[in-house]
Amino acid sequence: MDIEQFRKAGYQAIDRICDYFYSLEKRPVASQVQPGYLREALPDSAPEQGEEWDTIADDYQKLILPGITHWQHPSFFAYFPTASTFEGLLGDLYASSTSNPGFNWNSSPACTELEAVVMDWSAKLFGLGDHFLNSSEIGGGVIQTTASDSALVAIVAARSAYTKKHPGVKHEDLIIYTTTQTHSLGTKAALVLGLQCRALQVKAEDEFGLRGDTLKQAIEEDTKQGKHPFVIIATIGTTSSGAIDRLNEIGEVVKGSSLWVHVDAAWAGVTLSCPEFRDIAQLDYINKYGDSLCVNFHKWGLVNFDASAFWVRDRKLLTDALDITPEYLRTKHGDAGTVIDYRNWHLALGRRFRSLKIWFVLRSFGQEGFRNYIRKSVALNNYFVSLVKQSPSFSFVTKPSFALTVFRLTPQLHEGSKISPTQESLNDLNREFHNRTLTRPEILLTQTVIDGVFCIRFAVGAERTTKEHIDKAWALIQEEAEVALGIWAKKAVSVPN
Amino acid sequence: MDIEQFRKAGYQAIDRICDYFYSLEKRPVASQVQPGYLREALPDSAPEQGEEWDTIADDYQKLILPGITHWQHPSFFAYFPTASTFEGLLGDLYASSTSNPGFNWNSSPACTELEAVVMDWSAKLFGLGDHFLNSSEIGGGVIQTTASDSALVAIVAARSAYTKKHPGVKHEDLIIYTTTQTHSLGTKAALVLGLQCRALQVKAEDEFGLRGDTLKQAIEEDTKQGKHPFVIIATIGTTSSGAIDRLNEIGEVVKGSSLWVHVDAAWAGVTLSCPEFRDIAQLDYINKYGDSLCVNFHKWGLVNFDASAFWVRDRKLLTDALDITPEYLRTKHGDAGTVIDYRNWHLALGRRFRSLKIWFVLRSFGQEGFRNYIRKSVALNNYFVSLVKQSPSFSFVTKPSFALTVFRLTPQLHEGSKISPTQESLNDLNREFHNRTLTRPEILLTQTVIDGVFCIRFAVGAERTTKEHIDKAWALIQEEAEVALGIWAKKAVSVPN
Numbered sequence: 005m006d007i008e009q010f011r012k013a014g015y016q017a018i019d020r021i022c023d024y025f026y027s028l029e030k031r032p033v034a035s036q037v038q039p040g041y042l043r044e045a046l047p048d049s050a051p052e053q054g055e056e057w058d059t060i061a062d063d064y065q066k067l068i069l070p071g072i073t074h075w076q077h078p079s080f081f082a083y084f085p086t087a088s089t090f091e092g093l094l095g096d097l098y099a100s101s102t103s104n105p106g107f108n109w110n111s112s113p114a115c116t117e118l119e120a121v122v123m124d125w126s127a128k129l130f131g132l133g134d135h136f137l138n139s140s141e142i143g144g145g146v147i148q149t150t151a152s153d154s155a156l157v158a159i160v161a162a163r164s165a166y167t168k169k170h171p172g173v174k175h176e177d178l179i180i181y182t183t184t185q186t187h188s189l190g191t192k193a194a195l196v197l198g199l200q201c202r203a204l205q206v207k208a209e210d211e212f213g214l215r216g217d218t219l220k221q222a223i224e225e226d227t228k229q230g231k232h233p234f235v236i237i238a239t240i241g242t243t244s245s246g247a248i249d250r251l252n253e254i255g256e257v258v259k260g261s262s263l264w265v266h267v268d269a270a271w272a273g274v275t276l277s278c279p280e281f282r283d284i285a286q287l288d289y290i291n292k293y294g295d296s297l298c299v300n301f302h303k304w305g306l307v308n309f310d311a312s313a314f315w316v317r318d319r320k321l322l323t324d325a326l327d328i329t330p331e332y333l334r335t336k337h338g339d340a341g342t343v344i345d346y347r348n349w350h351l352a353l354g355r356r357f358r359s360l361k362i363w364f365v366l367r368s369f370g371q372e373g374f375r376n377y378i379r380k381s382v383a384l385n386n387y388f389v390s391l392v393k394q395s396p397s398f399s400f401v402t403k404p405s406f407a408l409t410v411f412r413l414t415p416q417l418h419e420g421s422k423i424s425p426t427q428e429s430l431n432d433l434n435r436e437f438h439n440r441t442l443t444r445p446e447i448l449l450t451q452t453v454i455d456g457v458f459c460i461r462f463a464v465g466a467e468r469t470t471k472e473h474i475d476k477a478w479a480l481i482q483e484e485a486e487v488a489l490g491i492w493a494k495k496a497v498s499v500p501n
Numbered sequence: 502m503d504i505e506q507f508r509k510a511g512y513q514a515i516d517r518i519c520d521y522f523y524s525l526e527k528r529p530v531a532s533q534v535q536p537g538y539l540r541e542a543l544p545d546s547a548p549e550q551g552e553e554w555d556t557i558a559d560d561y562q563k564l565i566l567p568g569i570t571h572w573q574h575p576s577f578f579a580y581f582p583t584a585s586t587f588e589g590l591l592g593d594l595y596a597s598s599t600s601n602p603g604f605n606w607n608s609s610p611a612c613t614e615l616e617a618v619v620m621d622w623s624a625k626l627f628g629l630g631d632h633f634l635n636s637s638e639i640g641g642g643v644i645q646t647t648a649s650d651s652a653l654v655a656i657v658a659a660r661s662a663y664t665k666k667h668p669g670v671k672h673e674d675l676i677i678y679t680t681t682q683t684h685s686l687g688t689k690a691a692l693v694l695g696l697q698c699r700a701l702q703v704k705a706e707d708e709f710g711l712r713g714d715t716l717k718q719a720i721e722e723d724t725k726q727g728k729h730p731f732v733i734i735a736t737i738g739t740t741s742s743g744a745i746d747r748l749n750e751i752g753e754v755v756k757g758s759s760l761w762v763h764v765d766a767a768w769a770g771v772t773l774s775c776p777e778f779r780d781i782a783q784l785d786y787i788n789k790y791g792d793s794l795c796v797n798f799h800k801w802g803l804v805n806f807d808a809s810a811f812w813v814r815d816r817k818l819l820t821d822a823l824d825i826t827p828e829y830l831r832t833k834h835g836d837a838g839t840v841i842d843y844r845n846w847h848l849a850l851g852r853r854f855r856s857l858k859i860w861f862v863l864r865s866f867g868q869e870g871f872r873n874y875i876r877k878s879v880a881l882n883n884y885f886v887s888l889v890k891q892s893p894s895f896s897f898v899t900k901p902s903f904a905l906t907v908f909r910l911t912p913q914l915h916e917g918s919k920i921s922p923t924q925e926s927l928n929d930l931n932r933e934f935h936n937r938t939l940t941r942p943e944i945l946l947t948q949t950v951i952d953g954v955f956c957i958r959f960a961v962g963a964e965r966t967t968k969e970h971i972d973k974a975w976a977l978i979q980e981e982a983e984v985a986l987g988i989w990a991k992k993a994v995s996v997p998n
Contacts, residue, residue: 074599075602192825
């Protein structure tokens with residue numbers, strides 16, 4: 005494809021992307037294809053001769069789009085959002101055009117320099133302390149691919165710092181602390197690193213946030229057994245229910261110890277942009293106790309996947325753990341230490357130019373626009389919460405958190421009813437209810453299990469979601485709940501006493 | 502930005518990218534900015550109010566582009582290429598528009614399905630055995646971000662498989678084998694995983710390829726000391742010099758043992774597309790002995806960064822090592838095992854829709870076009886080799902490898918000359934020569950050190966490079982060599998005997 009052919013194909017792509025967004029609401033939220041649909045539709049091998057671009061571009065529309073679940077659909081309430089924007093998309097587009105792996109300052113100075121600046125802008129937007137700024141030259145920020153990578157990098161740095169302070173500690177005795185509500189990234193990192201991971205218990209009465217006492221007790225138990233807990237992953241906004249670990253208590257427990265506190269605020273971290281959410285999101289304690297922090301711009305932060313912001317209190321602990329400089333990567337400025345070589349701040353060598361899309365988004369929205377967007381999502385969720393509250397059939401499983409509500413069907417039974425629902429029976433009811441919503445192409449909701457309770461997550465955050473979409477979602481939820489309740493009541497009654 | 506504003510900004514971006522490619526040759530290959538240039542040019546914080554798109558887009562041209570080193574420039578001969586194409590760029594563009602994290606089949610079936618198909622297409626393009634195909638349902642292929650990630654994943658799978666077979670083996674006793682010429686990914690993985698890494702010696706007489714005897718001896722030595730070598734990273738085309746480890750010999754040594762053979766063909770793997778290169782790239786032995794294989798499409802494979810193709814002989818060994826399935830990620834098809842959930846094939850959870858750009862490239866070029874492109878690069882390098890051969894001032898440090906030549910200045914001195922150059926003195930000369938080329942904006946070459954010898958790498962592969970660019974490069978090289986030689990001779994003569 006030459007330059008003029010690209011201009012044509014590029015215009016076409018832009019037009020088709022516009023069409024895509026115009027048609028978004030008419031599409032089913034979740035893809036309706038069956039496993040294997042694409043293998044059946046495609047030949048076994050790449051074509052021997054090149055094909056015309058128009059054929060290829062048409063096949064994208066015909067074969068790929070039907071297999072896409074539309075995370076930008078305003079009625080996508082599943083998982084967490086990937087709230088993309090056109091600004092983010094344009095950032096990725098310009099970055100693709102110079103396609104360079106930016107592994108050190110020299111390989112493209114702008115990539116490193118913009119990342120350092122944009123991470124400082126973001127730190128200020130989120131109210132982080134000066135010690136997290138790149139300009140401090142002590143701490144600093146770097147863009148990782150995902151929160152899993154951020155956590156892995158934090159744990160590697162923590163392990164390196166810990167074993168340097170405690171030489172002779174055996175790998176087998178090291179322990180990562182998470183909670184039973186921590187994202188799978190904790191267990192995954194433990195698997196990858198071959199380390200033990202202990203998931204500390206959290207309680208419903210604490211809204212599933214980790215308490216200091218639980219941590220303290222675990223440290224005492226493990227230390228007594230010769231184990232070495234060296235890192236705790238504390239979450240601000242867990243995946244299942246948006247739970248918030250008590251950083252103030254955790255901080256008091258670990259104060260003066262060598263335990264690294266990694267704060268995973270992958271989803272809820274963006275709320276730190278709004279002063280009114282900073283207390284609940286524990287900004288002061290992040291600043292006081294956090295050794296590292298992760299906030300995903302690519303979830304609820306208006307930046308297209310992937311862009312996981314990661315800050316560290318002491319960059320030297322990170323680069324000490326990850327620095328490799330073979331001769332073919334040496335440069336004048338790198339040797340002199342006058343520049344950041346980001347390859348020593350993450351797992352891989354090469355890296356995409358991700359700061360560009362964050363720069364575009366922060367400039368186009370402004371800090372105010374960014375905050376307003378977060379506020380809008382929270383307000384929409386609050387509206388959803390008010391609807392759930394009014395209904396006699398539903399209840400909350402935990403306190404709603406920012407833009408996430410976890411709820412389930414808990415039918416109120418009239419006195420003398422033969423039905424006395426067990427946990428298991430209620431779980432069956434909610435599974436039936438959730439499965440019914442999955443058959444409805446107009447919406448997508450995902451499930452979770454908390455403390456044995458099967459429940460439904462309602463996560464607001466797609467850029468195009470409005471009050472009208474919440475109303476539509478609520479109507480559909482009520483409709484399917486009614487059917488599910490009917491089926492369930494019949495089954496329950498038919499069970500012999 | 503609304504849809505129509507995006508259409509305008511999108512057209513503008515496409516036009517400006519066209520302008521960029523038209524102007525590419527007039528730009529300096531390496532960015533000429535100084536450290537800190539961007540921080541000085543930008544405000545300290547993100548703007549409070551959003552800015553106009555035109556201002557932002559203009560700033561990209563004014564502030565970012567001058568800080569870019571142009572890896573697509575036809576006179577970029579540094580590192581290894583990131584040979585991008587418009588097709589690859591369009592793949593990334595469409596993928597950005599639906600921005601979804603594709604972590605399991607359900608989250609967007611097309612992402613998983615296309616990846617499975619495209620990896621099979623690629624396996625066939627490269628002549629891989631059927632056991633590497635996803636359709637085999639035993640082995641399979643997955644796209645990782647980089648070769649470092651691919652190696653890390655391979656080592657994690659190898660460690661998991663090994664420790665299951667040999668329970669009770671201590672972490673401290675496990676050893677990763679690389680060679681002194683292996684890419685930094687080996688050492689980096691060892692750092693990340695906290696494992697020992699032994700770099701086996703390779704010799705100039707073997708063109709820096711690992712021999713079976715060296716490996717055999719190392720295994721004997723380490724085993725005797727109670728150590729457990731469990732993985733060897735064998736390279737097809739090392740970064741420094743394009744060296745090729747002798748897979749046939751390595752395979753014979755490890756046959757029947759539990760040692761995992763990871764083949765890192767990140768750069769040279771694309772030559773497997775051409776039947777005439779398959780013997781030298783050891784296709785038969787990759788198929789016979791390789792437990793896993795990495796080929797980066799984003800280096801010399803016409804696909805924009807990032808797209809690292811990774812195959813594994815036994816997918817179960819991979820997913821056994823990495824599978825995490827919390828309730829909120831469970832799906833009907835995943836539970837039934839009827840679909841691939843790629844999140845269990847890599848480090849992170851979320852993943853970009855990278856297969857799209859590979860699909861676009863393979864279809865638009867066809868297998869024939871892809872092969873011709875590889876052949877063109879090799880032919881251009883052979884032409885460069887012929888120029889070096891004709892010159893009395895230069896010599897090769899190792900045998901040229903595919904599209905990479907490693908050479909240096911080794912001036913022939915007339916009899917009776919007072920100058921009798923030591924290794925150190927020759928290294929000084931070549932450093933001076935290389936530094937001089939770095940002052941020339943028309944070209945970019947990078948250096949390496951092999952066995953104490955400082956030398957220059959000449960890597961062909963940017964999509965737009967033609968014979969004319971080789972001629973220009975050669976003229977510049979000769980010019981700077983002459984100046985460097987003059988300075989060096991003067992210095993050498995002035996040294997008192």
